[in-house]
Amino acid sequence: MRLAALTFALALLIPAAAGAAPFGEPRFTPAPGSATCLRATGLPGELVRLSDSGARFVQAGAGGFTDSAEVGAGGRVVDCPAAAAQPNGAGVVAIMREDVSLHVSLREPGATTWSAAATLAGAQPLSTPSVAVSERGDAAIAWVEESDPAKRISYRLRVARRPAGGPFGAPQTLATLKGPLPPDVFAGVSASGETIVAWITRPSGKAPAGPVAAAIAPAGGAFATPVRVGAASEAALAVAPDGRALAALAGGGEMLVAERPPGGAFGAPAHVADAPDLLAVLPTVAIRPDGGAVVAWQGLAEQSISAVTRTAAGAFGGTLVIARTPLSGGDPIQAAVERIFTVTLGGANFGASQLDPGGGDLRAAIAPDGRALLTWAGLRTRSGISTWVAPRMAAFPLAGGHLDAQVLGGPLRNAGSIAPVLLPGGAPTVAWTDNPTGFTARTGRLRLALEGVATAADPPAPKILVGRPSKTVLSVDDPLELSVHCDGPCELRAAAVGKPGADAATELQRAGNARLAIQPSVGSPIAPLRRGPVRVTIAYGAPGARRPLTKTVTFSLRRPPSRPVARVRDLRAHRRGNAIAVSWTTDLPAKPDDFLVTGAATRAPDAPPLAFALSGGERTSRSFHITLRPAKGVRYVSVAISTETLRIVRRATVRVR
Secondary structure: OOOOOOOOOOOOOOOOOOOOOOEEOOOOEEEOOOOOOOEEOOOOOEEEEEOOOEEEEEEEEOOEEEEEEEEEOOOOEOOOOEEEEOOOOOEEEEEEEOOOOEEEEEEOOOOOOOOOOEEOOOOOOOOOOEEEEOOOOOEEEEEEEEOOOOOOOEEEEEEEEEOOOOOOOOOEEEEEEEOOOOOEEEEEEOOOOOEEEEEEOOOOOOOOOEEEEEEEEOOOOOOOOOEEEEEEOEEEEEEOOOOOEEEEEEEOOEEEEEEEOOOOOOOOOEEEEEOOOOOOEEEEEEEOOOEEEEEEEEEOOOOEEEEEEEEEOOOOOOOEEEEOOOOOOOOHHHHHHHHHHHHHHHOHHHOOOOOOOOOOOOEEEEOOOOEEEEEEEEEEEEOOEEEEEEEEEEEEEOOOOOOEEEEOOOOOOOEEEEEEEEOOOOOEEEEEEEOOOOOOOOOEEEEEEEEOOOOOOOOOOOOEEEOOOOOOEOOOOOOEEEEEEEOOOEEEEEEEOOOOOOEEEEEEOOOEEEEEEEOOEOOEOOOOOOOEEEEEEEEEEOOOOOOOEEEEEEEEEEOOOOOOOOOEEEEEEEEEOOEEEEEEEEEEEEOHHHEEEEEEOOOOOOOOOOEEEEOOOOOOEEEEEEEEOOOOOOOEEEEEEEOOOOOEEEEEEEEOO
16 A cells, blocks of 8 residues: 655645636535545546445535435445446446445446446455456456465456456466555556556565556457566556557666557657655656657655656657755755655645545546646645645646646635536536545535636634643653634634644534644654743634635643653674664663665765665663665765654764675
8 A cells, every 4th residue: 555645845836827817715505425546537527436335436526516326335335436437438336345246337338327237256356456448438447356365465456357248257367476565556448449558566574665557458458478577676667549558667766667559569668867866766657649748757755746748759858847845954864764654644645535545646637638737645734734635636738838827615624526527518627525524424515616617705704712722741752732612513623833743623513612633743742841931823614615714822831741752883794695683782771663764875964765664672781783774876875863742862884895
């Protein structure tokens, strides 16, 4: 499963050019059941989301959303439904139930109704499958199963195909793979019914990238022997109606693209851009019938969004940097610590539902007017309040030109799922869900942003009264608990001023008292060691407010002293191929997770890290060993030790031998 990430700094978005129509937002649409797993299907204006019974299809328009159909799976659903459709209505949807069975429904070309969901015999997917459909109704479903449940390290890559107008055939196995995590799988179907399935085998901890392979089958024919496409840490696939396919491969600090011409084989991956990132790079790709395409990627540590484009088959142009928050200013190692822990512990892109951990992933579409539309989740800070999962979008011509970029929605709720969608007529649009903190199944919302549409006015805000904290002596891990009274329905979000990430949100359906528990953020406890003032900003508004009012209150708080911090001694670093063996001792007992090991090109304290390693161990010791990867460009290794607050207080540096 992909990591999802947000950082403590606002991404530097390029502003929209003068004359570009901004995206406006009509009033939200309540979502009965649940508001998560929202994805565009490919039919203009159509999206699918998770419902109580399976998959609910909705139609987006200038006024919001209208329900169109529901496909039930006949049991409890445990993952997002996967759906694909064509502009003529041909569609397929696959739904995974709690009993690990897969249920499939079809919509024929020109039809408006879906068939009753039928069990796909022999399918036991580990997670949401990948689905694809052609305009004439050929369909493919690809998924991953465990081939050795006892060991949980061996997987089967499976696929089932359906010829236009016929039933699904029996599933077949394309490959048996081993790895620490299940492979990612991608499926595409051309207009002639040709099926392309690609997959990436998850690299082990010893390898920076895993092999990417693909298998191709003509309509009604057998799959050819799978072939290696390249190697990557993350990948994405897009297939055009004529069978042209693009595989975007991220890894090793660069973005590669392997292209398959119509009727041919994948060529060698070609370098299209440098794509370095301390954590990971997540790609996406979209292609149109004439070969015009966009390849975009998100760097997790820098929260960067970049893209390359082309207007027809051939070479890609230069890199367009859409957003970037580099590890600069202050201590880059400290910044890395904060970002790493925000990514790994914050689960920022997890949105409001555990069923949709990839809801805020970068996604792409190409509008008929030649513009690429990207959507992703990012941080937005307004009036001291940070929204950890705010919908972001960017639109720009494949041929080059002005870039329109916006942050959408309001700060009182996190977005859950975010998707680009093209309306009938081709207008680019952004759809997303938002839900209350904690996710209550029947209070979700569907939201929309449309180009050139006026944003609806906020309803009047309620009046609030903030009570005193339940306690004023807070340890490193203690939340600041407040009671807030609203004189009507309200949504609340609070943040400790100067403590990025220390926030809380709640809401009331009617007048009453709400409890806010502001959790301390990574590296920044709420209370000072000596009693002193702590300011808290509270944003509040009526349900759905985009521009809430704010109120700042001050409390006197203090924190008990932290435990002593150890000193690093006898630090050694030895190169071992593409890895560096690092060892050290300490003067006091410490835990492995007290340390962050980084590699850089120079000894300077502000040198940007090229590699890092963390230990999840809990056993207290005075002797430590860790392996640092990758080793390329690393000449110096630093071991930083932090306090209970994760604030770096000591660091030792040594040259690599």
